[in-house]
Amino acid sequence: VYVGSSEAYGASFQSAAGRPVTESEPLRPTTVYGATKAAADLMIGQMAYDGLRAVRCRPFNHTGPGQSDAYVVPAFARQVAEIVAGKSEPVIHVGNLEVERDFLDVRDVVRAYARLAMVDVDAEPDCVFNIASGQPRKIRDILDMLIARSGIDIEVRTDPERLRLNDTPFACGDASKARDRLNWRPLVPFEQTIADVFGYWRRMCGAR
Template sequence: MTHRILITGANGFVGSALLQLLERDHGGCKVFALGHGNGQENAIDLLDRNAVERAVQEIQPTALVHLAAVAAPSDARNSPRHAWDVNVTGTMNLAESATRHAPQARFVHVSSSEAYGASFQSVRGPVTETVPLRPMTVYGATKAAADLMIGQMAHDGLRAIRFRPFNHTGPGQSDVYVVSAFARQIAEIVSGKSEPVIRVGNLEAERDFLDVRDVVRAYATAALADLDDGPEHVYNIASGQPRKIRDILDMLIARSGIDIEVRADPEKFRPNDIPSASGDASKARAELNWTPLVPFEQTIADVFGYWQRLCNAR
């Protein structure tokens, strides 16, 4: 069987990494990359039910990897109605279209660790998939709602796999996310474009970080795997090792080789910030044979190198 994989959000950070992986390691697949934005040849608006129906009907995918979302928590906070529309209604349109026009397709839904929310404060250590979804942010709430919706649809026959990835980064990520934000500022300092001062938010928070290349390996596995059907296919994608944001900043500063002053910026502190969040991915390890492979030091080096190249090219 030739796999026909439809990817939404294909021109985003994670989607681009997934496309690279499939092209490199799974060349026999046919990939249909659907992105968004004006002028995109493969653009699709997930809120346009008819357009989504036509795409699924024409492509007849064997798997759908649903990455399209309002993905930055700050964007969701600033435009909550849009976030709910895209992250929940858009997901419903795609899942319903799959049920009608490609009922045998695997539906790979990408949720978020932010769906756990307040559960991080009541559970000691890395959380498993069984802890309650108690989101505290707009983004987390939209992701939790879509996650529960896809779980319910799995009871009605949708061949769903739900992932709850923890923080991930890598070269090419937007600087609205913390590791890229640090790396960009430091690269600009090294290149002489900025004064040797970096402005930061809460450095005491601990987060479970992964390399995006490890994360998309899980998605590709799910899209290609021959798994039994059922609503129990829900997986954390995590390292299980929380890292203090301060330590990540220190690693990046060390790579710069220069002295940099660190200043707190009230604008960068997030509301509803959870002190520590990490995940237990033993279920993904047991059922999908997935485990993180890229050392975090390599991830940091690659993110910093990416921003250095970008600064030098300007």
């Protein structure tokens, strides 16, 4: 099982014009991370035609309690939790909040990986699956959900250093192939994911 990334699609999200991308979309990475994932994805795909028993997946954004605050959802959750704990002033520093991403709970993604390990790869050498919710969410809406949980009036400030030059405005995946072939679909409500991530950081920050 090769775990790739939706970032391998890169510029294809823009040419998709707001629709969820399928596995047949070309890989056109715009970041170094996406390029490394795309390169390995293509190499393993080629090796599958030479007989390698391989299945590839392209998971979209996912999060959950315990994730590093290097990622957007826990980064917001940590800042809000520190404010609730009285460790920071009621100000959150952010990048571009208008981009839209397809978010999943990590527990749903891990279920997909387990099912991928058991799929019949002999039936299809070019075996690749999107792991996605199919529901784009604005980063601003996610931040608003976390702030609402704090019960505090928090100021949001844009930090120029957090803005990315190659930020993709919209990224969403079509996971109908995973639903049909793997009988997989997301089960954890996103509201529960946010509650669990925030709860984790409240405990880490000593907030009551």
